[in-house]
Amino acid sequence: MTAPTPPRHPQLAVSAAIFRDGKLLLVRRARSPAKGVYTLPGGRVELGETLHEAVAREVMEEAALSIAIVGLAGWREVLPAQGGGGHYVILPFAARWQAGEPRLNPELDDFQWRLPDALEGLTLTDGLPEIIAAARTLV
Template sequence: MEAPLTDQRPIVAVGGVVLKGDQVLLIQRGRPPLRKHWSIPGGKIEYGEDIRTALVREIEEETGVTCEPIGLIGVFEALPKREGDRHYVMVDYACRYISGEVTPGDDAMDAEWLSLPEALSRVAWDETRRAVQGALKFAKEAK
């Protein structure tokens, strides 16, 4: 369970659709929100950290994979639905795999390379599904 909401400002986070050939890297979330659900790796931007640095750091912490951002997919929001819910603003990028063996770490329970159809069937949130689909326009650059 997340700590009580003491600050009602939106939380800015980054997410990466990491592409390796015809595969997409997904994590199984280890913490709320959406604990145990499959998603793209990412997390909160630290104070003073630029977006791309945060993206590469979060993906490496959660998966052991080093990547390079190749294009902005879009900005997505998770608005609070009830009192105490957080408001997230997620900046999602398509990323090209550089190196590393997939090893779940930090906030991830599991991490896997999956085919696009399998990845789309596993993700829990429609906005994440749209981000994965949005990364396809960058797929040629990822190879």
């Protein structure tokens, strides 16, 4: 079986910095790209989907949570040379937890609710502390 041909253009993705009782949800990726790294739940935007629809869908699919989206918390860009396997433009949103409990699945092998200032000891995606800081100002 041959590997799929990577897209010839950037992929648009969304993520959510979800806050609950003063803590932030971090998830650890179970597969590449970013296997073993803690990040925010999220994924690709599908054709015809709004950004808010995409982030709500991705969080529900990936982490089984219902969220209230508060606002855009910045952006990140991952290039193939950075080990991401593709070119991604990621729009992270600040959100508040509404319902559900996180669950592990083939994409996630760990999750933690952490105080936003207590991230020591975790391997994080590049730029995550800055995104978290921006999201905190919105919630």
